[in-house]
């Protein structure tokens with residue numbers, strides 16, 4: 001379906017990534033936001049609070065992030081397209097109820113404008129150190145989708161994509177921005193509503209007796225209903241069967257948890273959004289994401305000037321990790337260079353998938369600012385040796 | 386004896402044929418999930434009965450009533466009700482319910498959960514939902530302990546009472562929940578015991594019909610843990626205790642109704658007032674400020 005024009009601010013804007021993300025969400029049809037203020041993500045909620053009254057949206061500032069994330073799941077079961085927004089400490093507080101959303105298979109978007117951590121860390125400065133938390137932060141086995149934009153324009157475009165993926169796979173999508181992208185002001189072009197493709201939620205309309213809110217046969221994702229439709233659903237965070245009823249045993253656990261993992265991992269190729277440039281024949285491939293991908297570009301440019309064959313792989317979806325693609329490339333290249341604003345997170349995945357067939361070099365940065373391209377260049381130069 | 390339509394079958398105690406034997410709450414319970422997990426003579430089932438009768442009495446369209454529970458023995462209530470029902474996380478029933486009520490404003494959302502769930506880990510959500518006058522009916526089953534996890538002390542455990550994490554008796558001050566609810570802004574506040582089942586169901590039906598944040602505390606026996614540890618006898622003994630020590634006083638000042646260990650329990654309807662709800666305030670306020678430009682959320686438009 002196409003976007004509802006009421007939420008689409010068609011035109012050219014000079015706005016930062018946070019504001020663009022808010023516009024993307026509204027254009028995507030998001031009409032519920034529960035959040036709690038935290039730098040550097042607050043502007044997303046602020047813009048939504050200002051825009052929602054004119055588009056028929058429901059904004060609520062909750063008492064904390066535990067409440068915000070729980071309210072998002074509630075709102076989705078009430079039929080709303082929903083999101084929350086946070087940074088570092090708030091992201092940590094959301095983890096338990098993110099697990100609930102995953103277990104209840106709630107389509108929603110959780111925006112994390114990353115800042116330096118741990119703890120209160122660097123409230124106003126950038127970081128990319130929540131990438132593993134986005135994947136593993138809640139307890140138990142599960143999989144979800146994480147997206148990393150690298151510009152305000154992408155904050156708009158990919159927020160829509162985040163909602164679309166969440167509806168398609170009935171899964172929370174982590175929109176992993178960073179302070180740099182969030183506060184960077186650039187031109188953002190918002191197209192006309194009929195140019196914006198929206199994945200609608202699939203609602204069940206059939207026989208009430210036959211409805212099953214979950215489907216664990218590996219053949220698809222169950223459609224949803226909303227509370228108030230007369231289906232008398234029961235939805236729980238406990239391990240459950242396809243009716244949603246708790247079943248506390250090993251067999252039920254196997255079905256339920258494998259479903260949560262398989263629906264994402266087995267469809268990694270369908271979910272995957274990556275950008276590649278000059279990978280064929282490259283000796284070194286720079287794997288990066290978010291703001292760092294823009295800094296890496298400079299380093300690659302300098303390396304190419306020196307005659308080094310460098311390819312670029314930019315992860316737009318970081319989770320599920322494009323495992324098969326790295327495995328495929330590893331025997332063909334000498335090294336992967338992974339710059340990231342943390343002390344080594346996604347590089348571990350690259351290294352794991354490379355299986356020793358190519359060297360993996362981390363270019364770390366503890367946070368607070370972006371890399372010096374010279375550091376990435378150095379790693380590229382060492383990679384070809 | 387009567388059948389499900391309330392017709393008298395017989396004045397004598399005659400056992401009807403098995404196909405006529407229907408649970409009086411038939412249709413409201415997920416009988417396919419029975420046996421339930423609750424111990425015999427546990428007070429939670431009684432509160433559930435009170436809720437179903439209260440709901441029936443209220444005349445509300447049950448398709449538009451949803452129940453949310455947290456985690457605990459009491460938190461299992463949602464799972465046995467044939468209504469839209471949600472079993473969320475420990476302490477987060479109220480914010481989950483808040484999202485549900487805002488996501489579909491047609492719903493009357495009810496929270497049924499335990500004292501630990503609502504007043505300890507979820508205490509912050511409780512006071513804020515009351516402050517906002519969110520359109521929720523919160524029923525707190527207070528069994529004076531964390532039953533599900535084995536009888537630990539909680540925020541309503543009376544001083545002196547024994548609990549597994551207060552093995553020599555509890556030395557903390559407990560919450561007085563009606564006072565907390567009233568001072569946080571609840572528009573309807575009542576406390577009963579599970580002995581006062583008719584009052585419980587009447588109160589629930591009243592609360593369900595009131596838009597805004599209503600709160601009903603029901604003191605209920607946990608014979609397996611709280612009562613056993615404190616040698617208070619069986620569920621029946623606790624009912625006798627409620628009978629002897631509960632005093633109905635609708636005019637009581639909620640400041641004065643703390644519950645001491647095996648002391649009198651003041652019960653009654655303490656608060657019943659009207660105040661615009663969160664959504665009424667929001668919509669009216671924004672309409673006033675923004676005029677025709679304001680678009681009210683009446684449910685997600687999926688067209």
Ligand SMILES: Cc1ncc(C[n+]2csc(CCOP(=O)(O)OP(=O)(O)O)c2C)c(N)n1
Pocket residue numbers: 456457458459460475498499500501502503526528530531532533534539
């Ligand atoms: C975050 C979290 N902490 C702890 C628990 C363990 N836990 C489950 S139920 C419960 C207490 C339940 O007490 P109450 O709400 O009074 O319900 P009751 O069992 O007494 O009815 C606790 C601590 C949990 N499930 N989640």
Ligand code: SF4
Pocket residue numbers: 422423424426427428429458459528532533606607608609610611
């Ligand atoms: S442990 Fe206590 S509260 Fe839980 S079901 Fe048994 S009697 Fe009821």
Ligand SMILES: [Mg+2]
Pocket residue numbers: 457499500501526527528529530531532
């Ligand atoms: Mg309890």
